Amino acid sequence: MKILLVNKYFYPRGGSERAFFDTADLLQAEGHDVSFFSMAHPLNRESATSGFFVSPVDYDHPGSPARQAGAAVRLLYSTEARRKLSRLLDAVRPDLVHLHNIHHQISPSIIPLLKKRDLPVVMTLHDYKLVCPVYILARGGRPCEECAGGKFIRCFRHRCAKDSRGKSLLNTVEMYLHRTVFRLYERIDVFISPSRFLKQKMEEMGFSGRIVPLPNFLPAAESSSSDEVPGDGILYFGRLSPEKGLGTLLAAAENSGSSWKIAGDGPMKDALAAQIGRRSLTNVTLLGHLPREALIPQIRKSAFVVLPSVWYENQPYAVMEAFALGKPVLASRIGGIPELVRDGETGLLFEPGSARDLAEKAAVLLRSPSLVREMGRRARRLVETDFSPAGHYRKLRGIYESVMRGKA
Numbered sequence: 001m002k003i004l005l006v007n008k009y010f011y012p013r014g015g016s017e018r019a020f021f022d023t024a025d026l027l028q029a030e031g032h033d034v035s036f037f038s039m040a041h042p043l044n045r046e047s048a049t050s051g052f053f054v055s056p057v058d059y060d061h062p063g064s065p066a067r068q069a070g071a072a073v074r075l076l077y078s079t080e081a082r083r084k085l086s087r088l089l090d091a092v093r094p095d096l097v098h099l100h101n102i103h104h105q106i107s108p109s110i111i112p113l114l115k116k117r118d119l120p121v122v123m124t125l126h127d128y129k130l131v132c133p134v135y136i137l138a139r140g141g142r143p144c145e146e147c148a149g150g151k152f153i154r155c156f157r158h159r160c161a162k163d164s165r166g167k168s169l170l171n172t173v174e175m176y177l178h179r180t181v182f183r184l185y186e187r188i189d190v191f192i193s194p195s196r197f198l199k200q201k202m203e204e205m206g207f208s209g210r211i212v213p214l215p216n217f218l219p220a221a222e223s224s225s226s227d228e229v230p231g232d233g234i235l236y237f238g239r240l241s242p243e244k245g246l247g248t249l250l251a252a253a254e255n256s257g258s259s260w261k262i263a264g265d266g267p268m269k270d271a272l273a274a275q276i277g278r279r280s281l282t283n284v285t286l287l288g289h290l291p292r293e294a295l296i297p298q299i300r301k302s303a304f305v306v307l308p309s310v311w312y313e314n315q316p317y318a319v320m321e322a323f324a325l326g327k328p329v330l331a332s333r334i335g336g337i338p339e340l341v342r343d344g345e346t347g348l349l350f351e352p353g354s355a356r357d358l359a360e361k362a363a364v365l366l367r368s369p370s371l372v373r374e375m376g377r378r379a380r381r382l383v384e385t386d387f388s389p390a391g392h393y394r395k396l397r398g399i400y401e402s403v404m405r406g407k408a
Helices: 015-029 065-076 079-092 108-116 153-158 165-181 196-204 246-254 269-278 292-301 317-324 355-366 369-386 389-407
Strands: 002-006 033-037 096-099 121-124 190-193 211-213 234-237 260-263 284-288 304-307 329-332 347-350
Touching: 002 015, 002 079, 015 033, 015 121, 015 389, 033 079, 065 165, 079 108, 096 389, 108 121, 121 389, 153 165, 190 196, 190 389, 196 211, 234 292, 246 260, 246 269, 246 355, 260 292, 269 284, 304 317, 304 355, 304 369, 317 329, 317 369, 329 355, 347 355, 355 369
Parallel strands: 002 033, 002 096, 096 121, 121 190, 190 211, 234 260, 234 304, 260 284, 304 329, 329 347
Antiparallel strands: none
């Protein structure tokens, strides 16, 4: 089968890119002919189709007023993306197109072109962009569902896009244009949801597309058996941003004698460092961004991993990575997290935003090394049985074939 994979970034940037590349590697290992469409960038991996990629754009630093205007237009509709994708389709002639994260840098303006050519189209949902102008269904440090039923004007009223009226207006117009006026996403044959929660929440918010649950997987090399390594201390790793609940983590650590480590980078990096210094939290260490080869030893050395998110997480890779190394996870009871962290089995859950509950549950685990080891073993088995490459490929191929039969 000839498959075209589309994602706006073509270098390791976040969870959606990880899923994108893992899917590509899996399909190629199974003998499929895989080609790519993305955005040009200095950090990109090599690709035979890179000559068709769209030009780079940085919405955080768009530059001159003229560049800002061009970036805004491209967010709404990219003639460049349509033109270059058309040339690519002529060159590779795929049997099926699998979209991942295409918003803004590529834009859904490519969808009508795919349907004009009568191509089967599948899209993986990595977040809530199709029902939330700012992706995360959160505002002010707590879940927000005010845009339910297509009431996207709330994004502008609350300045949800980086507290900017201009950016919030642009995101609001984008949603009305793509969802309400042109109904672009209605042309996609099937959507893949990595968690049952995301599927349910999308439907509750008024999205009517066909959504099929299919969890992400860990590649065989990462989910292979590893020796049990006892550890101590508590580790958070991931993006340093408000929705990750790191303020809750610091509050829990303040009255704890345990060691807490934070690995990662993001917009809260400087604020976290300042808070740690101001509170004299000598038991909290910021490790900064760690490449994978340095992160794995930190996971191994920890007693368990903590994920204090206050937004509707989808299927966080941090949980699966911890599980693969036999580490249980202490996490917020929110979003798709409870589908992975099964309370009392593969970790413990606490109330989102509650520093007291987090601290109490952390103390329970730190006092019970045998419980931590047993939870880690169960977590390890869960990865092996539920998130294997073979199982994922079997289900993904079934989705592809069902969509292609519908086009026959």
